[in-house]
Amino acid sequence: MKALVTGATGFVGSAVARRLLREGHHVRVMVRATSDRRNLQGLDVQVVEGDLTMAASLLPACDGCDALFHVAADYRLWTPEPEQLYRTNVDGTRAILEAARHVGIPRIVYTSSVATLGIPKDGSPGNESTPVELIDMIGHYKRSKFLAEQVAIAFAAEGLPIVIVNPSTPIGPRDVKPTPTGRIVRDALAGRLPAYVDTGLNVVHVDDVAEGHWLAFERGVVGERYILGGFDLSLHDILLEIADIAGRSPPKWRLPHSLVIPVAYAAEAWARLTQTSPLATVEEVRMSKKRMFFSSAKAGRELGYVPRPARQALEDAVQWFRQHDRHNA
Numbered sequence: 001m002k003a004l005v006t007g008a009t010g011f012v013g014s015a016v017a018r019r020l021l022r023e024g025h026h027v028r029v030m031v032r033a034t035s036d037r038r039n040l041q042g043l044d045v046q047v048v049e050g051d052l053t054m055a056a057s058l059l060p061a062c063d064g065c066d067a068l069f070h071v072a073a074d075y076r077l078w079t080p081e082p083e084q085l086y087r088t089n090v091d092g093t094r095a096i097l098e099a100a101r102h103v104g105i106p107r108i109v110y111t112s113s114v115a116t117l118g119i120p121k122d123g124s125p126g127n128e129s130t131p132v133e134l135i136d137m138i139g140h141y142k143r144s145k146f147l148a149e150q151v152a153i154a155f156a157a158e159g160l161p162i163v164i165v166n167p168s169t170p171i172g173p174r175d176v177k178p179t180p181t182g183r184i185v186r187d188a189l190a191g192r193l194p195a196y197v198d199t200g201l202n203v204v205h206v207d208d209v210a211e212g213h214w215l216a217f218e219r220g221v222v223g224e225r226y227i228l229g230g231f232d233l234s235l236h237d238i239l240l241e242i243a244d245i246a247g248r249s250p251p252k253w254r255l256p257h258s259l260v261i262p263v264a265y266a267a268e269a270w271a272r273l274t275q276t277s278p279l280a281t282v283e284e285v286r287m288s289k290k291r292m293f294f295s296s297a298k299a300g301r302e303l304g305y306v307p308r309p310a311r312q313a314l315e316d317a318v319q320w321f322r323q324h325d326r327h328n329a
Contacts, residue, residue, distance in 0.1 A: 001025045001026065001066045001067060002025070002026040002027075002028060002064060002065050002066050002067075003020050003025050003026070003027055003028070003065060003066065003067040003068070003069060004028045004029075004030060004061060004062060004065040004067070004068050004069070004105075005017045005020065005027060005028070005029050005030070005069045005071060006029075006030050006050075006052070006068075006069070006070050006071055006072035006096060007070075007071035007072030007073065007111075008027075008029035008030070008031065008039070008040065008045070008071070009029070009031050009035045009036060009037055009038075009039050009040060010039070010071070010072070010075075010177070011039075011170060011174060011175045011176070011177065011178075011179055011182070011206060012071055012111065012167060012170055012206060012209055012210070013029075013039075013069075013071035013072060013111075014039035014040070014043075014174055015170075015172075015174070015206045015207050015209065015210035016069050016071055016111075016209075016210045016213045016214075017029060017040075017043060017045060018043065018207075018210065019207070019210040019211060019213065019214050020069070020214070021043065021044065021045070023214070025067075026046070027043075027044075027045045027046070028045065028046040028047075028048060028061070028065060029045045029046070029047055029048070030048050030049070030050040030057075030058075030061045030072075031047060031048075031049060031050070032049065032050070032051050033049050033051075036176060036177075038176050039174050039176060048060065048061050052072060052088050052091075052092025052093075052095060052096060053087050053088060053091065053092055053095075055095045055098075055099070058095055058096050058098075058099035059099045059102060059103065061099070062096070062099045062100050062102075062103045062105060063103050064103075065103070065105055066105065066106060066107070067105065067106075067107045067108070067109075067217060068096070068100045068105045068107075068108045068109070069108075069109045069111070069213060069217070070093065070096055070097070070108065070109070070110050070111060071111040071213075072088075072092070073088065073089050073111070073113075073145065073148075074088040074089055074141075074144070075141065075179060075180075076141060077139060077141050077180055077281050077283045077284050078277070078281040078283060078284075079140075080272055082140035085140050085141055085144040086140070086144050086147070088144075089141075089144040089145055089147075089148045090144055090147045090148045090151060093110070093148040093151050093152060094151045097110075097151065097152065097155045097160060097162070100160070101155070101160050106161060107161050107163075107217060108160065108161060108162045108163070109162075109163050109164075109165060109213050109216050109217050109220070110149075110152040110162050110163070110164050110165070111165055111167065111213070112145060112148070112149040112152070112164050112165065112166045112225070113142075113145050113166055113167060114126070114166050114167065114168045114169075114202065114227060114229065114292065114294050115137075115141065115142045115145050115146070116132070116137075116142070116145050116146045116149045116166065117130055117132060117166060117227070117294065118130030118131050118132030118136065119132075119290050119291070119292065119293070123291065123293075124293075125202075125232060125293040125294050125295040126293065126294045126295070127227065127294065127295045127297070127298065128166070128224075128225045128226070128227060128298055132146075134146055134147070138283060139283035140283075141283070149164065149225075152164055153223070156222055156223040157223065161222050162222060162223065163216045163217065163220035163221065163222060163223075163224060163226070164223075164224065164225040164226070165209075165212055165213055165216050165220075165225070165226050165227075165228050165299075166225055166226065166227045166228065167204065167209045167212070167228045167229070168201070168202035168203070168204050168227065168228065168229035168230065168292070168294050168296075169181050169201045169202055169203050169204060169229075169230075169292070170204055170205070170206040170209050171185060171203055171204070171205065171206065171310075171313040171314060171316075171317045172205050172206035172207060172313050172316045172317050172320070173206070173316050173317065173319070173320035174206070174320065175206075175317065175320070175321075176324075178321075180284065181201070182317070182321075184235075184238070184239075185242060185314070185317045185318065185321060186321050188239050188242040188243070188246075188248075188251075189242060189246050189248075189318055189321055189322070191248055193239065193251050194251050194252065194253065195251050195252070195253040195254065195255045196235050196236055196239055196251050196253075196254055196255065197235065197254065197255055197256075198234070198235070198236075198254060199234070199235045199290070199291060199292075200232060200233060200234045200235060200291030200292060200293055201232075201233060201235065201238065201291075201292050202229040202230060202231065202232050202233075202292060202293055202294045203230050203231055203232075203233050203238065203310040203313055203314070204228065204229050204230030204231075204307050204310075204313060205230065205307065205308050205312060205313035205316065206313070208228070208230065208305075208307040208308055208313075209228045211305070212226065212228035212299060212303065212305050213228075215299070215303040215304060215305055216228075216299075216303060218303075219302065219303050219304070220302070220303060221302070224302075226296075226298055226299040226302070226303060226305070227294050227295065227296045227298065227299055228296060228299055228305065228307075229294045229295070229296040229299075229307065230296070230307040230308075230310055230313065231307070231309070231310040232291075232293040232294070233310055234291070236251075236254070238310075238314070239251050241310070241311060241314050242314055242318060245311075245314060245315055245318050246318055
């Protein structure tokens with residue numbers, strides 16, 4: 001089998017490419033000309049250049065493939081030009097799925113996110129059926145991913161063989177950018193997080209997310225969504241685990257959201273002036289008011305998905321950042 005993986009230079013995409021290679025499949029990866037290709041080093045993959053915002057580049061990338069794993073996304077919780085998120089995540093998803101339909105790819109796994117799912121008001125974990133609407137999406141990233149998932153659902157309803165997966169909060173090795181969650185691990189490891197806010201995340205090893213992609217390809221029902229998560233932890237508990245792994249003192253102070261919001265506004269204003277990334281974003285703070293807890297029970301029942309303990313994901317992330325991240329050198 002020849003599989004096309006978009007986003008293979010990224011955190012989740014590179015894990016998916018590695019998982020397919022372990023199955024003995026031929027892997028073609030589509031990368032932009034300017035992409036950081038460190039995550040592809042040493043991998044026996046066919047590299048083709050393409051861009052989700054350039055439709056003409058997508059047909060050659062899809063041609064001759066038996067499977068498409070569309071993992072690529074613009075994962076930024078802040079950007080001075082939010083329209084870029086919609087061009088890549090929404091329009092780009094539509095374009096790559098149209099190209100896959102044109103060449104007749106018989107099986108597609110689309111990588112969505114738990115960001116598109118509802119969160120019960122009673123604090124219980126959300127699932128694939130928890131009600132949610134576009135108006136519930138906080139910020140441009142979540143809105144763009146929600147709209148992109150609707151595009152995938154519409155293609156599936158029209159007969160395109162798409163299975164949708166919704167990873168929670170991947171943690172582990174090869175987070176080269178890093179992701180917003182990877183920044184938390186990196187900064188906690190370096191002792192740059194003396195305080196925290198009251199929130200919670202569902203933590204999952206990035207390689208388990210990749211395994212879930214493979215299981216969805218093999219066993220998933222077309223048109224269905226599957227949460228690929230791990231374990232629900234408060235941010236405080238995550239930071240305690242990292243401190244224990246790293247041999248550091250954990251953060252002592254819990255900050256109220258009302259105090260952090262003005263700081264985030266100031267950080268974004270400074271970022272616009274200096275053309276840098278803000279240390280904190282308003283979107284991150286607003287999202288942190290809700291605990292992002294989710295259940296992977298459906299993936300367990302229907303796919304045989306079994307994630308490893310959250311502690312192992314954090315240990316692997318800490319080890320990788322210690323070895324590879326210059327901020328912790």
